[in-house]
Amino acid sequence: MKWIKTYKTLLVFGVITLIGLSVSFENFYTDEGFVWQDFLASLDTATAIALAVLAVVGYMEYIKSEDEIPIYFEIGEKGRKVDIKLKLLRRNCSRNEVLGVLGMIQKDSKNRFNLANNRMKKLLIDTQKIQKGELNELCIEIDSEEFGQFDIVP
Structure with missing residues:
Protein backbone atom coordinates (compact mmCIF):
# COMPACT_ATOMS: atom_id res chain seq x y z
CA MET A 1 0.00 0.00 0.00
CA GLU A 66 3.84 27.02 7.60
CA ASP A 67 2.56 26.03 11.07
CA GLU A 68 4.77 27.17 13.93
CA ILE A 69 5.80 24.29 16.17
CA PRO A 70 6.57 25.25 19.79
CA ILE A 71 9.39 23.46 21.58
CA TYR A 72 9.06 22.39 25.21
CA PHE A 73 11.23 20.61 27.73
CA GLU A 74 9.42 17.97 29.75
CA ILE A 75 11.45 17.70 32.94
CA GLY A 76 11.65 14.65 35.17
CA GLU A 77 9.15 11.95 35.96
CA LYS A 78 6.43 14.45 36.85
CA GLY A 79 6.65 15.88 33.36
CA ARG A 80 6.80 19.59 34.18
CA LYS A 81 6.63 21.42 30.85
CA VAL A 82 8.92 24.37 30.25
CA ASP A 83 8.44 26.46 27.12
CA ILE A 84 11.82 27.44 25.67
CA LYS A 85 10.10 30.34 23.84
CA LEU A 86 11.41 29.29 20.43
CA LYS A 87 9.42 27.87 17.53
CA LEU A 88 10.23 26.17 14.26
CA LEU A 89 8.18 26.06 11.09
CA ARG A 90 6.81 22.58 10.44
CA ARG A 91 8.68 22.35 7.14
CA ASN A 92 11.96 23.17 8.91
CA CYS A 93 11.41 20.88 11.87
CA SER A 94 14.17 18.35 11.45
CA ARG A 95 16.55 16.67 13.86
CA ASN A 96 19.37 19.00 12.77
CA GLU A 97 17.29 22.15 13.26
CA VAL A 98 16.18 21.05 16.73
CA LEU A 99 19.75 20.22 17.75
CA GLY A 100 20.82 23.62 16.42
CA VAL A 101 18.19 25.35 18.56
CA LEU A 102 19.31 23.37 21.60
CA GLY A 103 22.90 24.38 20.85
CA MET A 104 21.83 28.03 20.77
CA ILE A 105 20.30 27.94 24.24
CA GLN A 106 22.99 25.97 26.05
CA LYS A 107 24.88 27.74 28.84
CA ASP A 108 28.37 26.52 27.94
CA SER A 109 29.02 27.49 24.33
CA LYS A 110 32.40 25.74 24.25
CA ASN A 111 31.07 22.23 24.86
CA ARG A 112 28.18 20.40 23.25
CA PHE A 113 25.10 19.72 25.35
CA ASN A 114 24.52 16.10 26.37
CA LEU A 115 21.23 14.20 26.16
CA ALA A 116 20.69 10.48 26.78
CA ASN A 117 20.64 8.32 23.64
CA ASN A 118 17.09 7.09 24.22
CA ARG A 119 15.95 10.71 24.26
CA MET A 120 17.66 11.36 20.94
CA LYS A 121 15.79 8.43 19.37
CA LYS A 122 12.45 9.80 20.60
CA LEU A 123 13.44 13.24 19.33
CA LEU A 124 13.98 11.82 15.83
CA ILE A 125 10.65 9.98 15.90
CA ASP A 126 8.82 13.09 17.13
CA THR A 127 10.36 15.33 14.45
CA GLN A 128 9.24 12.86 11.78
CA LYS A 129 5.71 12.88 13.23
CA ILE A 130 5.72 16.69 13.18
CA GLN A 131 6.77 16.71 9.53
CA LYS A 132 3.92 14.31 8.70
CA GLY A 133 1.43 16.49 10.59
CA GLU A 134 0.79 13.96 13.37
CA LEU A 135 2.15 16.22 16.17
CA ASN A 136 1.76 19.95 16.70
CA GLU A 137 4.39 20.52 19.39
CA LEU A 138 7.80 19.12 20.24
CA CYS A 139 8.29 17.92 23.82
CA ILE A 140 11.86 16.95 24.62
CA GLU A 141 12.00 14.71 27.68
CA ILE A 142 14.99 15.50 29.90
CA ASP A 143 15.92 15.08 33.53
CA SER A 144 16.75 17.99 35.84
CA GLU A 145 20.50 17.45 35.42
CA GLU A 146 20.21 17.71 31.63
CA PHE A 147 17.94 20.75 32.01
CA GLY A 148 20.75 22.51 33.90
CA GLN A 149 22.77 22.66 30.65
CA PHE A 150 20.33 25.11 29.08
CA ASP A 151 19.70 28.80 29.63
CA ILE A 152 15.96 29.39 29.33
CA VAL A 153 14.86 33.02 29.31
CA PRO A 154 11.56 33.43 31.22
Whole structure:
Protein backbone atom coordinates (compact mmCIF):
# COMPACT_ATOMS: atom_id res chain seq x y z
CA MET A 1 0.00 0.00 0.00
CA LYS A 2 3.05 2.29 0.06
CA TRP A 3 2.60 2.88 -3.67
CA ILE A 4 -0.71 4.62 -2.94
CA LYS A 5 1.10 7.31 -0.93
CA THR A 6 3.70 7.62 -3.66
CA TYR A 7 1.20 8.04 -6.49
CA LYS A 8 -1.63 9.71 -4.52
CA THR A 9 -1.59 12.89 -6.61
CA LEU A 10 -1.58 10.98 -9.89
CA LEU A 11 -4.41 8.72 -8.70
CA VAL A 12 -6.57 11.67 -7.62
CA PHE A 13 -5.98 13.39 -10.95
CA GLY A 14 -6.87 10.23 -12.89
CA VAL A 15 -10.00 9.47 -10.89
CA ILE A 16 -11.38 13.01 -11.15
CA THR A 17 -10.65 13.09 -14.89
CA LEU A 18 -12.37 9.73 -15.44
CA ILE A 19 -15.39 10.83 -13.44
CA GLY A 20 -15.61 13.98 -15.52
CA LEU A 21 -15.41 11.98 -18.74
CA SER A 22 -17.93 9.38 -17.63
CA VAL A 23 -20.52 12.04 -16.80
CA SER A 24 -20.65 13.19 -20.41
CA PHE A 25 -19.83 9.84 -22.04
CA GLU A 26 -23.22 9.56 -23.74
CA ASN A 27 -22.52 12.76 -25.69
CA PHE A 28 -19.52 11.23 -27.49
CA TYR A 29 -21.59 9.00 -29.76
CA THR A 30 -24.05 10.35 -32.29
CA ASP A 31 -25.68 8.85 -35.35
CA GLU A 32 -22.54 9.76 -37.27
CA GLY A 33 -20.23 7.89 -34.85
CA PHE A 34 -17.70 9.04 -32.29
CA VAL A 35 -17.45 12.83 -31.95
CA TRP A 36 -13.88 13.81 -31.12
CA GLN A 37 -14.70 17.44 -30.58
CA ASP A 38 -17.13 16.66 -27.75
CA PHE A 39 -14.70 14.14 -26.26
CA LEU A 40 -11.83 16.65 -26.23
CA ALA A 41 -14.05 19.37 -24.76
CA SER A 42 -15.11 17.03 -21.95
CA LEU A 43 -11.51 15.92 -21.42
CA ASP A 44 -10.46 19.56 -21.20
CA THR A 45 -13.13 20.35 -18.61
CA ALA A 46 -12.43 17.22 -16.54
CA THR A 47 -8.69 17.93 -16.58
CA ALA A 48 -9.24 21.54 -15.50
CA ILE A 49 -11.41 20.42 -12.59
CA ALA A 50 -8.86 17.78 -11.55
CA LEU A 51 -6.05 20.33 -11.65
CA ALA A 52 -8.11 22.78 -9.60
CA VAL A 53 -8.71 20.13 -6.94
CA LEU A 54 -5.01 19.26 -6.87
CA ALA A 55 -4.10 22.95 -6.59
CA VAL A 56 -6.35 23.27 -3.53
CA VAL A 57 -4.81 20.13 -1.99
CA GLY A 58 -1.30 21.45 -2.66
CA TYR A 59 -2.17 24.82 -1.15
CA MET A 60 -3.57 23.16 1.98
CA GLU A 61 -0.35 21.15 2.37
CA TYR A 62 1.68 24.35 1.93
CA ILE A 63 -0.36 26.14 4.60
CA LYS A 64 0.16 23.17 6.95
CA SER A 65 3.94 23.39 6.41
CA GLU A 66 3.84 27.02 7.60
CA ASP A 67 2.56 26.03 11.07
CA GLU A 68 4.77 27.17 13.93
CA ILE A 69 5.80 24.29 16.17
CA PRO A 70 6.57 25.25 19.79
CA ILE A 71 9.39 23.46 21.58
CA TYR A 72 9.06 22.39 25.21
CA PHE A 73 11.23 20.61 27.73
CA GLU A 74 9.42 17.97 29.75
CA ILE A 75 11.45 17.70 32.94
CA GLY A 76 11.65 14.65 35.17
CA GLU A 77 9.15 11.95 35.96
CA LYS A 78 6.43 14.45 36.85
CA GLY A 79 6.65 15.88 33.36
CA ARG A 80 6.80 19.59 34.18
CA LYS A 81 6.63 21.42 30.85
CA VAL A 82 8.92 24.37 30.25
CA ASP A 83 8.44 26.46 27.12
CA ILE A 84 11.82 27.44 25.67
CA LYS A 85 10.10 30.34 23.84
CA LEU A 86 11.41 29.29 20.43
CA LYS A 87 9.42 27.87 17.53
CA LEU A 88 10.23 26.17 14.26
CA LEU A 89 8.18 26.06 11.09
CA ARG A 90 6.81 22.58 10.44
CA ARG A 91 8.68 22.35 7.14
CA ASN A 92 11.96 23.17 8.91
CA CYS A 93 11.41 20.88 11.87
CA SER A 94 14.17 18.35 11.45
CA ARG A 95 16.55 16.67 13.86
CA ASN A 96 19.37 19.00 12.77
CA GLU A 97 17.29 22.15 13.26
CA VAL A 98 16.18 21.05 16.73
CA LEU A 99 19.75 20.22 17.75
CA GLY A 100 20.82 23.62 16.42
CA VAL A 101 18.19 25.35 18.56
CA LEU A 102 19.31 23.37 21.60
CA GLY A 103 22.90 24.38 20.85
CA MET A 104 21.83 28.03 20.77
CA ILE A 105 20.30 27.94 24.24
CA GLN A 106 22.99 25.97 26.05
CA LYS A 107 24.88 27.74 28.84
CA ASP A 108 28.37 26.52 27.94
CA SER A 109 29.02 27.49 24.33
CA LYS A 110 32.40 25.74 24.25
CA ASN A 111 31.07 22.23 24.86
CA ARG A 112 28.18 20.40 23.25
CA PHE A 113 25.10 19.72 25.35
CA ASN A 114 24.52 16.10 26.37
CA LEU A 115 21.23 14.20 26.16
CA ALA A 116 20.69 10.48 26.78
CA ASN A 117 20.64 8.32 23.64
CA ASN A 118 17.09 7.09 24.22
CA ARG A 119 15.95 10.71 24.26
CA MET A 120 17.66 11.36 20.94
CA LYS A 121 15.79 8.43 19.37
CA LYS A 122 12.45 9.80 20.60
CA LEU A 123 13.44 13.24 19.33
CA LEU A 124 13.98 11.82 15.83
CA ILE A 125 10.65 9.98 15.90
CA ASP A 126 8.82 13.09 17.13
CA THR A 127 10.36 15.33 14.45
CA GLN A 128 9.24 12.86 11.78
CA LYS A 129 5.71 12.88 13.23
CA ILE A 130 5.72 16.69 13.18
CA GLN A 131 6.77 16.71 9.53
CA LYS A 132 3.92 14.31 8.70
CA GLY A 133 1.43 16.49 10.59
CA GLU A 134 0.79 13.96 13.37
CA LEU A 135 2.15 16.22 16.17
CA ASN A 136 1.76 19.95 16.70
CA GLU A 137 4.39 20.52 19.39
CA LEU A 138 7.80 19.12 20.24
CA CYS A 139 8.29 17.92 23.82
CA ILE A 140 11.86 16.95 24.62
CA GLU A 141 12.00 14.71 27.68
CA ILE A 142 14.99 15.50 29.90
CA ASP A 143 15.92 15.08 33.53
CA SER A 144 16.75 17.99 35.84
CA GLU A 145 20.50 17.45 35.42
CA GLU A 146 20.21 17.71 31.63
CA PHE A 147 17.94 20.75 32.01
CA GLY A 148 20.75 22.51 33.90
CA GLN A 149 22.77 22.66 30.65
CA PHE A 150 20.33 25.11 29.08
CA ASP A 151 19.70 28.80 29.63
CA ILE A 152 15.96 29.39 29.33
CA VAL A 153 14.86 33.02 29.31
CA PRO A 154 11.56 33.43 31.22
